[in-house]
Amino acid sequence: MDMDLSLYKNIWVFAEQRQGKISPVVVELLGEGKKLANEVGVELCAVLLGKDVNGLAKELISYGAQKVYVADSSLLENYTTDAYTKVICDAVNQFKPEIMLLGATHIGRDLAPRMSSRLDTGLTADCTRLEIDPEDKKIMQTRPAFGGNIMATIICPNNRPQMSTVRPGVMDKALKDESKVGEIINLDFKLSEKDIRTKVIKTVKTNKDMVSLVDANVIVSGGLGLRDEKGFEMLKKLADKFGGVVGASRAAVDAGWIDHSHQVGQTGTTVKPTVYIACGISGAIQHVVGMQEADVVIAINKNPSALIFGVADYGIVGDVYDIVPMLTEELDNVDELVKRLNA
Ligand SMILES: Cc1cc2nc3c(=O)[nH]c(=O)nc-3n(C[C@H](O)[C@H](O)[C@H](O)COP(=O)(O)OP(=O)(O)OC[C@H]3O[C@@H](n4cnc5c(N)ncnc54)[C@H](O)[C@@H]3O)c2cc1C
Incomplete structure (x- = not known):
């Protein structure tokens, strides 16, 4: 059955957090999302999952989110594919965003395809540029294709939300402004241990000589x-x-x-x-x-x-x-x- 596209509105950013810290790519997505939202003429929203994350919701507002949808539960403290997919897909079905942006991080690359399959919509992975088509306000998603030899621009004409994962480090960061105001909406979600097939026993940080290229000047x-x-x-x-x-x-x-x-x-x-x-x-x-x-x-x-x-x-x-x-x-x-x- 065809989707009624007119029911879908606003741009959502998945506010990935780890151990209570917003991932840097989220600030980039909010920066880019604001430009897109202004062009389409809609609101920029964030969806935040975790445990005791209310402080983070305020931080997202200071980076420009006008609404933050929050799911707070000990079952969401650590990322699991099952729990995050269920809670976000239920929220998407309820509030119907027209565009959904995620970072192309390990978590984003795991979550986005699962969501797009469950929501029966398209996903463009690993985008390096996003633009709004001035004619019909659809999002044009550009990414390297064929081994990086060409840049392909992809649209999602018939399904919603239009979903993209975006490479960290490509988009300009949103500027922080503590005086910004926004709405925090607590999601009324249903999730039980039975829904989650994996258990995080402990998180071990690698002791390899890792480097953060994204933040380097x-x-x-x-x-x-x-x-x-x-x-x-x-x-x-x-x-x-x-x-x-x-x-x-x-x-x-x-x-x-x-x-x-x-x-x-x-x-x-x-x-x-x-x-x-x-x-x-x-x-x-x-x-x-x-x-x-x-x-x-x-x-x-x-x-x-x-x-x-x-x-x-x-x-x-x-x-x-x-x-x-x-x-x-x-x-x-x-x-x-x-x-x-x-x-
Ligand atoms: C699907 C796919 C994904 C890929 N992803 C990536 C990626 O993420 N990142 C990436 O880098 N590559 C990637 N590649 C590989 C890429 O195509 C190239 O093979 C790779 O970037 C070449 O690395 P290089 O420039 O170090 O080596 P080379 O191409 O061998 O170049 C070495 C250069 O060093 C110069 N040189 C030699 N000696 C000296 C010297 N003493 N002083 C000064 N200059 C010297 C040479 O003139 C030459 O230009 C990917 C390829 C594919 C197919």
């Missing part, structure tokens, strides 16, 4: 041009000069030189730092889609025809093992100068 990334893992120690020294972090191409990760959490690109993290320094990276499209939104890109490559120079604001043709120590030394000199000036 400066990223110094290395690729196969480094020749071995020791090259990353050299990049770390340069990154440390800026208080930045080390990133990597997939080829360097596949070579086992560095952990996958450092990988930038289509199958890694999408980043948006102020400065991105690509060292010995060729500039394959799958890498470029993950870093092209950086404010300033500096590329160091010994091949003057390397594709990376096509996206670089500043290009240095040369051997990384000559250029990177030179840059680090120059910054040492600047440090020294600043110290002397301040003495």
